[in-house]
Amino acid sequence: MTTTTPAQTGHHDAAWAREIRRLARERDAVILAHNYQRPEIQDVADHVGDSLALSRIAATSPASTIVFAGVYFMAETAKILAPDKTVLIPDPRAGCSLADSIDVEQLRAWKASYPDAVVVAYVNTSAAVKAESDLCCTSANAVEIVAGIPEDRPVLFLPDQFLGAHVQRATGRANMHIWLGECHVHADISPQALREKAEAAPESELFIHPECGCATPALWLTGTGDLPATRTHVLSTGGMLERARTTNARSVLVATETGMLHQLRRANPSVRFDAVNEHAQCTFMKMTTPAVLLSCLARGTTEVVVDLDVAARARRAVDAMIAVGTASAVGE
Ligand code: 13P
Numbered sequence: 581m582t583t584t585t586p587a588q589t590g591h592h593d594a595a596w597a598r599e600i601r602r603l604a605r606e607r608d609a610v611i612l613a614h615n616y617q618r619p620e621i622q623d624v625a626d627h628v629g630d631s632l633a634l635s636r637i638a639a640t641s642p643a644s645t646i647v648f649a650g651v652y653f654m655a656e657t658a659k660i661l662a663p664d665k666t667v668l669i670p671d672p673r674a675g676c677s678l679a680d681s682i683d684v685e686q687l688r689a690w691k692a693s694y695p696d697a698v699v700v701a702y703v704n705t706s707a708a709v710k711a712e713s714d715l716c717c718t719s720a721n722a723v724e725i726v727a728g729i730p731e732d733r734p735v736l737f738l739p740d741q742f743l744g745a746h747v748q749r750a751t752g753r754a755n756m757h758i759w760l761g762e763c764h765v766h767a768d769i770s771p772q773a774l775r776e777k778a779e780a781a782p783e784s785e786l787f788i789h790p791e792c793g794c795a796t797p798a799l800w801l802t803g804t805g806d807l808p809a810t811r812t813h814v815l816s817t818g819g820m821l822e823r824a825r826t827t828n829a830r831s832v833l834v835a836t837e838t839g840m841l842h843q844l845r846r847a848n849p850s851v852r853f854d855a856v857n858e859h860a861q862c863t864f865m866k867m868t869t870p871a872v873l874l875s876c877l878a879r880g881t882t883e884v885v886v887d888l889d890v891a892a893r894a895r896r897a898v899d900a901m902i903a904v905g906t907a908s909a910v911g912e
């Protein structure tokens with residue numbers, strides 16, 4: 581699993597960064613940052629990674645406090661995995677349009693129509709939705725999780741329709757029902773933009789997050805020869821980093837939230853990484869600024885609380901998630 585430790589960059593030496601490190605030591609806190617955070621937040625964190633890697637660190641870290649520089653469902657997942665630790669989120673308004681696309685009542689109604697189904701929830705869901713689910717997954721292990729479900733059991737996959745389509749294609753599973761949710765940032769990375777950028781840079785590799793609106797069309801275009809089959813890879817953000825370290829390509833087009841470019845450029849400075857859509861920015865992820873992180877550490881706010889019963893029920897699904905998958909790549 582790919583995570584990185586703090587960068588030796590200018591950010592890390594700035595006065596605000598030194599103060600953040602001092603406050604973190606004082607609180608016995610570990611700072612986890614998702615790959616979509618602002619570059620300066622990534623550089624001051626203890627660990628930077630994808631949802632799966634950060635969940636695993638939350639579950640095993642010896643620190644008594646976890647500061648989650650990410651969005652709310654990620655901090656909630658950390659609290660589910662580490663109920664005895666204090667989990668802080670720098671700005672509790674950092675939500676997720678994808679997680680908001682299904683609530684617990686909608687899930688209960690859907691389950692009632694498929695009483696025999698196994699419910700697989702993407703990690704981008706509320707704790708209440710996880711508690712109503714059998715298994716949880718991230719983009720790094722969704723294919724393996726669904727492939728492990730007995731063939732004769734129908735699967736309800738939620739909430740992301742594009743990741744669901746990718747998993748269905750990769751597993752060849754006919755009895756899979758997919759919720760029609762989407763992330764507004766990834767849905768806006770269109771097949772047209774991908775095709776135009778790929779035509780203008782024909783030697784480039786393509787890294788595509790499976791939440792993107794362009795993920796399925798891209799694989800279809802590899803079949804027609806319009807995109808290079810051997811150079812088109814559907815990957816979680818952690819999978820992108822692993823591939824970035826070993827690629828022979830001189831340039832890569834990246835279809836995901838643009839915060840990812842910072843880690844990719846650090847991982848392999850000899851490769852040129854460009855966004856397929858430069859405007860693909862998640863405002864929720866960018867809410868963690870240095871000032872907000874400083875205030876979080878100084879004041880111990882905002883603490884994430886998950887109802888004990890909800891947490892205990894969600895834990896079964898989340899434990900299954902962190903147990904599956906050693907590699908971050910979801911398919912190539
Ligand atoms: P990863 O699971 O690849 O980190 O992506 C998650 C995502 O889109 C977070 O919003």
Ligand code: SF4
Nearest residue numbers: 676677678763765862
């Ligand atoms: Fe949610 Fe999309 Fe932002 Fe990820 S990029 S946190 S899926 S809104």
